[in-house]
Amino acid sequence: MDCQHIRNFCIIAHIDHGKSTLADRILEFTNTITGRDMKAQVLDNMDLERERGITIKAQAVRINYKDYELNLIDTPGHVDFSYEVSKSLAAAEGALLVIDAAQGVEAQTMANIYLALENDLEIIPVINKIDLDTANPNMVKEQLMEIGIDPDEAILTSAKEGTNIEEVLNAVIDRIPAPQDNTAKPLRALVFDSVYDSYQGVIAYVRIKDGKISVNDNIKMMANNKKYEVDEVGIFNPTMTEVDTLTAGEVGYVIAGIKDVRNCRVGDTMTLSDNAAEKPLPGYKKVKPMVYSGLYPSDNNDFNLLKDALEKLQLNDASLVFEPETSEALGFGFRCGFLGLLHMEIIQERLEREYDIDLITTAPSVIYKIETESDELLEIENPADFPEQNEIKVIKEPFVKATVHMPEEYIGSIMELCQTNRGEFIDMQYVDENRVALKYKMPLSEIITDFFNQLKSKSRGYATLDYEMIGYEESDLVKLDILVNKEPVDALSTIVFKDKAQQQGQNLVRKLKKLIPKQMFKVPIQAAIDNNILARVNIPAQRKDVLQKCYGGDISRKRKLLEKQKEGKKRMKMVGKVEIPQEAFMAVLEREEDE
Amino acid sequence: MNKFLNYEDEFGLYIHIPFCRKKCSYCDFYSINYKNDNLKEYLKYLIKEIQLYSKVLDNKEVKTIYIGGGTPSLLSSNEIDYLLKQIDKYFDIENDIEITMESNPDSLNEKKVIEYKQAGINRISVGIQSFINEELNILGRVHDSKKAINIIEILQKHISNYNIDLIFALPGQKYDDFKFNVNKVLEYNPSHISLYNLQIEEGTLLYKQYQSGNIIPVSEELDYKMYNYAIEVLENAGYNHYEISNFAKENYKSKHNLVYWNYSPYLGLGPSAHGFNGSNRYYNSSSLKVYIEQLKEDKLPIDSIINLTKDELISERMIMGLRLLDGINKNDFENRFNKSIKSIYKDVIFNLKKQDLLAEDGEKIYLTKKGLNLGNKVFLEFLL
Numbered sequence: 001m002d003c004q005h006i007r008n009f010c011i012i013a014h015i016d017h018g019k020s021t022l023a024d025r026i027l028e029f030t031n032t033i034t035g036r037d038m039k040a041q042v043l044d045n046m047d048l049e050r051e052r053g054i055t056i057k058a059q060a061v062r063i064n065y066k067d068y069e070l071n072l073i074d075t076p077g078h079v080d081f082s083y084e085v086s087k088s089l090a091a092a093e094g095a096l097l098v099i100d101a102a103q104g105v106e107a108q109t110m111a112n113i114y115l116a117l118e119n120d121l122e123i124i125p126v127i128n129k130i131d132l133d134t135a136n137p138n139m140v141k142e143q144l145m146e147i148g149i150d151p152d153e154a155i156l157t158s159a160k161e162g163t164n165i166e167e168v169l170n171a172v173i174d175r176i177p178a179p180q181d182n183t184a185k186p187l188r189a190l191v192f193d194s195v196y197d198s199y200q201g202v203i204a205y206v207r208i209k210d211g212k213i214s215v216n217d218n219i220k221m222m223a224n225n226k227k228y229e230v231d232e233v234g235i236f237n238p239t240m241t242e243v244d245t246l247t248a249g250e251v252g253y254v255i256a257g258i259k260d261v262r263n264c265r266v267g268d269t270m271t272l273s274d275n276a277a278e279k280p281l282p283g284y285k286k287v288k289p290m291v292y293s294g295l296y297p298s299d300n301n302d303f304n305l306l307k308d309a310l311e312k313l314q315l316n317d318a319s320l321v322f323e324p325e326t327s328e329a330l331g332f333g334f335r336c337g338f339l340g341l342l343h344m345e346i347i348q349e350r351l352e353r354e355y356d357i358d359l360i361t362t363a364p365s366v367i368y369k370i371e372t373e374s375d376e377l378l379e380i381e382n383p384a385d386f387p388e389q390n391e392i393k394v395i396k397e398p399f400v401k402a403t404v405h406m407p408e409e410y411i412g413s414i415m416e417l418c419q420t421n422r423g424e425f426i427d428m429q430y431v432d433e434n435r436v437a438l439k440y441k442m443p444l445s446e447i448i449t450d451f452f453n454q455l456k457s458k459s460r461g462y463a464t465l466d467y468e469m470i471g472y473e474e475s476d477l478v479k480l481d482i483l484v485n486k487e488p489v490d491a492l493s494t495i496v497f498k499d500k501a502q503q504q505g506q507n508l509v510r511k512l513k514k515l516i517p518k519q520m521f522k523v524p525i526q527a528a529i530d531n532n533i534l535a536r537v538n539i540p541a542q543r544k545d546v547l548q549k550c551y552g553g554d555i556s557r558k559r560k561l562l563e564k565q566k567e568g569k570k571r572m573k574m575v576g577k578v579e580i581p582q583e584a585f586m587a588v589l590e591r592e593e594d595e
Numbered sequence: 596m597n598k599f600l601n602y603e604d605e606f607g608l609y610i611h612i613p614f615c616r617k618k619c620s621y622c623d624f625y626s627i628n629y630k631n632d633n634l635k636e637y638l639k640y641l642i643k644e645i646q647l648y649s650k651v652l653d654n655k656e657v658k659t660i661y662i663g664g665g666t667p668s669l670l671s672s673n674e675i676d677y678l679l680k681q682i683d684k685y686f687d688i689e690n691d692i693e694i695t696m697e698s699n700p701d702s703l704n705e706k707k708v709i710e711y712k713q714a715g716i717n718r719i720s721v722g723i724q725s726f727i728n729e730e731l732n733i734l735g736r737v738h739d740s741k742k743a744i745n746i747i748e749i750l751q752k753h754i755s756n757y758n759i760d761l762i763f764a765l766p767g768q769k770y771d772d773f774k775f776n777v778n779k780v781l782e783y784n785p786s787h788i789s790l791y792n793l794q795i796e797e798g799t800l801l802y803k804q805y806q807s808g809n810i811i812p813v814s815e816e817l818d819y820k821m822y823n824y825a826i827e828v829l830e831n832a833g834y835n836h837y838e839i840s841n842f843a844k845e846n847y848k849s850k851h852n853l854v855y856w857n858y859s860p861y862l863g864l865g866p867s868a869h870g871f872n873g874s875n876r877y878y879n880s881s882s883l884k885v886y887i888e889q890l891k892e893d894k895l896p897i898d899s900i901i902n903l904t905k906d907e908l909i910s911e912r913m914i915m916g917l918r919l920l921d922g923i924n925k926n927d928f929e930n931r932f933n934k935s936i937k938s939i940y941k942d943v944i945f946n947l948k949k950q951d952l953l954a955e956d957g958e959k960i961y962l963t964k965k966g967l968n969l970g971n972k973v974f975l976e977f978l979l
Contacts, residue, residue: 518815520950520969543819546970548791548840550918552609552855553869555911556876556901559978562914566975 003181003249007172008207010073010088012116013098014106014464018128022098022159022168023061023074029165030065032238060091060193060205060251062237068173071251073192073207081339082468083287084193086115087267090283091192091207091251094122094176096168097149101127101135101156105143105431107405107464113147122176125149126168131158143432179249186277187211187219189246189254189270194261196315200231202258203240205251206270209281212247213270219256222269222280228256261318287319289337290398290469291344291448292381294325294362294491295351296333298571298582302357303332309355310334313347320347325382329489329575330360330585335382338364341448358571362491363588366445369396369472384490386479389530396472397495398444401426404455406463408436413458421446422497442467443475445495449588480505480534482512483526487576494588505534508588515584518542523578602862602872605656607854608682610641611865612664613883616701620735620804621762623796625867625881626665637883638674640890642681644864647895649685656687658859659851660694662716668698672710679715693718693756693850700738700746708753718849719750720758720789726779727772730765733810734793735800747783756847758787763825764818765793766801766810773821781832786847790825790840792818819968826967839918839967856919858912866896874908876901905932906979909939913977918970922961936960943976 013019027033063070075088089095095116099109116123125144127137141151155171157164193205206213213219213233220227232255234242246252258264266287269280297306307324314320321337338344344364351357370378371394372387380386402423406414408430415425415438423440431437442451447467455463480501482492492512496504505527512525520542527535547558572579614629614637615622627633649655660682662675670678675696682688695718696711703721711719725731726740738746750757759780763773780788795801795812804810826836834842838856841849854861863870867881877900880886889896903911909932916923929935937944944960947953952966952973966973 520972540816542815542969544815544822544968545972546839546968547974548794550839550855550915551852552607552861552863552871553867553878555855555871555915556869556878559907559911559914562971562975563978565971566978569975 004178005067006069006071006179006249007094007176008071008073008092008179008249008251009094009096009172009176010075010092011096011098012075012085012089012109012112013128014100014103014108014112017098017100017103017106017109018159019098020074022096022126022128022157022165023072025159025162025165026063026072026169027061027238029162029169030063030070032061032063060236060253062235062251064237065169066173069250070169070172073251081343082111082115083285083339084266085112086119086283087190087192089115089119089121090281091190092119092121093179094124094172096126096172097123098126098128099140099144101129101137101140102132104136104140104435105147105405107403107437107466110147110403110405110431110437111466113149123149124168124171124175125151125154127154127156128159130156130163131161139432143435146432181248182210183212183248185210185248186275187213187217187270187272188277188281189213190281191264191266191268191270193266194264194318196261200255202255202261202264204254204256204258204264204270206246206254207251208246208248210248210277211272212245213254213272214245218273219254219270220273220276221264222271222277223265223284223286224263226258226263227273228258230254230256261315265318287339289319289321289339290444291338291340291364291366293336293338293344293364294327294330294333294382295322295336295348296327296330296360296362296491296573298358298360298573300331305355306334306351306357306359309351309357310336312355313350317347319343327362327384327491329491329580330362330573333360337381341452358582360491360573360582360585362585363494364448365495366398366443366448368477368495370394371396383479383493383495386493386495389478394474395477397475397477399441399470399473400444400447400467401470402440402442402447402465402467404438404440404463404465405431406436406438406459407434410459410463411436411438414438414455414463417451417454417458418442421451441470443497444469478529480508481528482508483524483528484512484516484580485523485576485578486526488528489575489580491585492588501529502534505529509535509537511587512584513537513539515587516578516580519578521577602652602654602860604654604860604873605658606654606872607659607661607851607859607861608657608686609851609861609863609868609870610660610662610678611863611868612662612667612670613637613866614664614669615666616669616699617735617737618800620733620800621793621795623799624665627883629666629669633883634669634674636887638670638678640887641678641865643890644896645681645685647890647893648862648864651895655685657682657692659692659854660688661851662694662696664697666699666702667696668702668707672707672714675711675716676714695720695758695849695851697722699736700742701736703746703749705749705753708749712753717754718756718758719754720760720787721746721750722760723747723780724760724762725765726776730768730772730776733765733767733801734762747785750785751783756786758789758849759783759785760789760791762791762793763821764813766805766812768813768817768821770817770820770824774824777825777828781828784832786844787849788829788834788842790822790842792822822968837920839970853919856915858915874903876903908932910978913940914974917960917962917966917973917977920961920967922955922959924959926958939979940977947973947976 011019060073073088073092075085127140137156144151155167188210189206189208191204191206195203197203215230217230233246234240235252267284271277297303310322319339322334325335326332365381367379367381372391373393418440423442426439426441429437476498477495478498478501480494480496481488509525509527522541523539525537526533550558572581613627614634615626616629694716696716697720699722723743724734728739795805829842830836836842837848860872866879866883866886869878877897879896880898886896925936951963954963
């Protein structure tokens, strides 16, 4: 197809504003998918994505409409995956910016607009969900004006009811520029996503920027110069369909016997090994994990199962990293690195659901940079590996710039929340009459411990968060140890801000008292820094636990009750003589309000 | 014929009367508001169930009879008489077997007690629960403490073998309140006492009150104190503490309930009743309507039959048997399952003994005093 009849576009939106539903309607309207094949939200492949209503992996579909070839590139909707979003955007010339007619502009909307502008995309605003009683398109139009987008260009839709889908498609053709015809140049194909298939190896999702790619071509990946031979090229319409060649301007997939997604990362450039391009496409970076956590099987016999499962997940997820680690309390497990909290939760859930492994997860942490008295430089992500307090000269931790969007009535409580999380005020702006964007500089470690949940609860769900890394800065941090029955439990150690250690220690022991069931003996729980006890509670011994009434009609019921108890016991971890449930290890994460 | 109906040995017979005047606040069983017509109709079908079983059972030897509920004392003495005559007609009953009937003070009087006895009832269990009116109110009982005492005096006069049910660990109950209740029972020296701590079960009125914060359960510590106080006082008064919640004078253990704890066969009649023939358990539909419809079609009103695996049988045998203070006889176990307890539970027994929850001698294994209080900790270790 000549470039004049190609349009590459993506859909960007804040979470839940209806991106996937709009994509579904477009596919239906253009008969790319018949109603019968239609599962709601076709582009979200994984069950988990559909359940959470978010898109995790970017997808691409070719739509034939009128005389045009429209390539729809779906993008992930969460801050953890913003690098993947930016690469998806780089594969397109235009973007549909979907905004919920009732919710208006949110933090992620803004973040996406900036990404789109950075990538020079033509933005078509789409005000969605106009069927809602609470819809207020005029309010959204005013917001658009504020941020410099022409509100008259906005299209009003209800993706749910299929309103104005044709208008959206016409705008894609009329307003989004055709890709440049660079077919004559040496091949440069942008990898904007890759998935692993156990039969074919890595399937790379590519946008051909320059040149063309065909079966049997010898290619190389420009990030690491690894070479492969192309087995298959094709398009998604929406299922994988083989073609002979993909040329500049087109979007499709390439299969080339690549065995590991880490050799075909998002953002990398594919070129021909004989007629190589001089420079790769700009902007490639290897995404680095930001959040670390220990994952341990509740049953130590499942260690190999967990290892296999992590390896399988990694096949599809180059940003997941892990290495074995040992905990005195939890036995053998893995220290895993994630892009963010959501990424971490998704991996945990997939391990439990798809691989049926009971997991114990330690509180997430960031990478700390430590300068020791002996002038060593350490990078430590596991609190258990922290040096003794007196050996530490300087500790540095990562900081982010956090942007929170919210209705103005919540300013007070959100500012307070940011401040108690060591936030440093940068800036506040009105997005429109009622909505405010707050910017704070904050330690990443505060964001990953329950900040998001607190934000939601303090704003009754209306506040939204986006953040970007600023870099490392010095902080006054200490390691807070927890002792259960006089023994330190390494998996419960956390790194905390020194001034907050006392209070957090108290909160934590109190919380653990609620979560650790009574044992048959008294169990003291203590919080300590360097063997100095900051807080202590006792869990009294259990005295009585017996089914008092049990006759002929009760046996089945009571046996089931006992079986449930036994199941619960299995999910606990023996630390010394004490049984500790999984929730206790997560307790370090959450903070109670008003304490 | 259905294999589950093969009772090789004599069995305990349980008959359920699912009617109550008023549902107690702690009760989570299916029960129906009492109306005389309903009860009459029910009895008709209960007799039909008896007849159907008499046709299909090979072995019809009844070891004990227990009429439970609900509120069996809503039945007139004529109805009880008729029911027992029908059982006698269709099953094999020896002359002097234990025949128990549960009762509530509010539906009992002296005339009825005398007539029940004439009809063949030789053991009456009465749900006294407490002698304190506020406590009876919390429990949603219809009677008051005066009525409770009046009924006990009547039983005292006419029935040598009667049981008093007491509930303890009520919300707001003080240690002294419970002591008062126990000592009040001892004044009458009944042949048998059952003692249960209050369980706040989902779906009950109490549970709702608990959720809305209107009642606060007693602490585990107080529950422990009350239970162990009762054990001490009752033992000193000459009662044999023979099961976790049951106390009996010499020769007055409940023979019917021992069937359950010894994991022996029993047949259950009436809606929601359970039966067990030594390898299968079954239970009737709990809805009276469905129960009657089935019988109208000459079908046994069975909802489900569960074929228990050998592991389940062994687990349940242990769980039920350990409730008895005499525990489980090692030879009996081996004769029944062709395996010794030790060969199955060596490590479990070792660990529980180490924690002072379990003890054994040459003959039997049994709960220690500590194990009685922490029975669930022991029982779950015996699940296979």
